[in-house]
Amino acid sequence: MFENLSQYKNFKAKRISSYDKTGGNADRWVIDAQSSRTIADIEGPGKISHIWCTIFGKWGEEDKREFDTYSLRKVLIRMYWDDEKEPSVDCPIGDFFGLGHARAYSYQCAFFNTSCNDSIEGTINPRIAMNCWIPMPFRKKARIEVVNEQDINIIIYFYVDYQEHKEISTDTLYFHAQWKREKPVAIKDNGGVNLTDKNNYLILEAFGKGHYIGTNMSIDNTEGNWWGEGDDMIFVDRDNDDKWPPDLHGTGSEDYLCHAWGMQKVSHLYSGQPWCEYNEYGNTHHNKGKVCVYRYHVIDPIPFKKSIRVSIEHGHANDRGDDISSVAYWYQDEPHTVFVKMIPAEKRIPEERR
Template sequence: MTDGGYGFFGSSLRDLPRLRSARRGRASSWDRDGGNDDRLTVRPGETVTLADLTGPGAVTHIWCTVALPFKEGPHAAETDYLRRLVLRITWDSGNDPSVLVPLGDFFGVGHGKTTNFASAPLQMSPQDGKGFNCWFAMPFAERARIELVSELAAEPVYFYYYIDYESYARAEPDLGYFHAQWRRENPTDGVEQGEQSNAEFLLEGTNLTGEGNYLILDAEGRGHYVGCVLNVHNLSGNTDWDWYGEGDDMIFIDGESFPPRLHGTGTEDYFNTAWCPTQAYHAPYHGITLPGNHNWKGQISLYRFHIEDPVIFERSIRVTIEHGHANKRSDDISSVAYWYQTLPHRPFGLPPVHERLPRSE
């Protein structure tokens, strides 16, 4: 291998002709006996290593699909397996994972569901969104350990995967490490409507501190935030106009006080849509994969990726959003934050499996 590193190569079509020095590799579930059983069978409670790579290198693409064994008769009991399976990635010699996210949520859709959608870094592809793809670049200096953790209680799963990567002759010191974290508040700490009219409850009130906002990311170190998936399960029994949004996004950088430099105007605005959307939509950097039911009831999933506009921080970052205007709503909200930063990072965990399971609609 020649003396190449990660390099200054973009991924645009214009940059593809630039020759680079790296060695391609792939870890996958191909049948080592030469047959067509190209999958892992992951038993309940089992952790499997999908790839254990030596650096310097970079993971460039992950594809996978997963299914429960087919059964005659009654349906399998653990159809919420996309919240019971966890993707865990640990970089270099660290003991604390930098990626710790339920499998379905990591690839862009919450509530344990799949649906066809295409963004720039994440996609769920046919059939019925069950082909998962990630194109976030994930460079590492020494080691990349990628694992799948099953917290199913009774069912095995069939898991097929590719992990494509590049190996380099030298590491580059100015590259951040990819991170992803899952959070949930079920429900958020809202207020009772009481004597307020529906319009007063959903549209009026003040928040001049940012306290009580839903927390998407709270990280320390140097890096940049590159986006999130936000999932809402509308828990209101209101039969009137029942819009779940109006929550301003507030991003606090390096310990700044209220008001932050990045203060937005409403949930749909941060996700680059408008006027209380009810339609599924997917673009390279923003979209609505699950728009909910009539009157915004049920399950919603949205994404916003800061690919062209990463949010840079030198010491710390807190990414927050109101749950309803002035934090009045009490819905089930979960999220995945994606970011790059230096190591070591502030360690984070994952709630136990019973606290991750999606509600039935």
């Protein structure tokens, strides 16, 4: 991380932010209800190096402020590279920064950190600082759009820090991130044996040349007992050949997430569980209710030349029907396969059962 810090950097550091151009302190932009706004439109070649932002609802006197508690799921962040018409990043803003289930919680890892007041830790609340340090290079242009799919206006404070370069090398790939949600059907009649990824939860399927750099997952444990026995499976460059076994086959969800004997409340550089709904840490397999986990392949990316398919079982041999959502992160060449259309805001809201 620090080995090249002393070397001269041959780029120009730049920033786009929401600062008040009148010299005042209203350092925020408004995004109207059911509308979108481009917060950054940058000419290349260059590289986005850091994004900070925080959002809130209708602003005014303290007793007149109004916000939608589910803003972290109802507000989207989209990114477009060069002249593409379809986004390379399409996620609820909270999930993009690793905040699942529209919850606010503080954590830190290699790619992201977030920070909120202790009084709202773990609650459904958008008043949280969100940071991303994933490098995002581009050749011609970069555009970041924030989409407000709520019925009230929002305000956003933001920095987009980037670098102006003279050129971007020909082997440089483009950053992508995609959110999805599914409540898969539990399979109870396979005798506890699974020799295919056909019925797994699909984290990522991409075509082209690139490398997978990880995922965060938000799991709503609707069945109440231990959820983490589902194996991870990754097929690389198979050309429609699903011959068993996959190129990478894991031994369980907690193992893919670099944990053991259940999940622990930790936020490490490359893996962690920064939040869970029920803190029964005296019980090895305590994870009832909602959990948020991540695994980032920073020093162990998984390259592909033609295609990649990343999936994970929902329970051992897919014997569970939990509510799962995820963000997959990867780099690849363009053009990429157009993403499935984002589901409506009301279908992104987590189910609350307490």
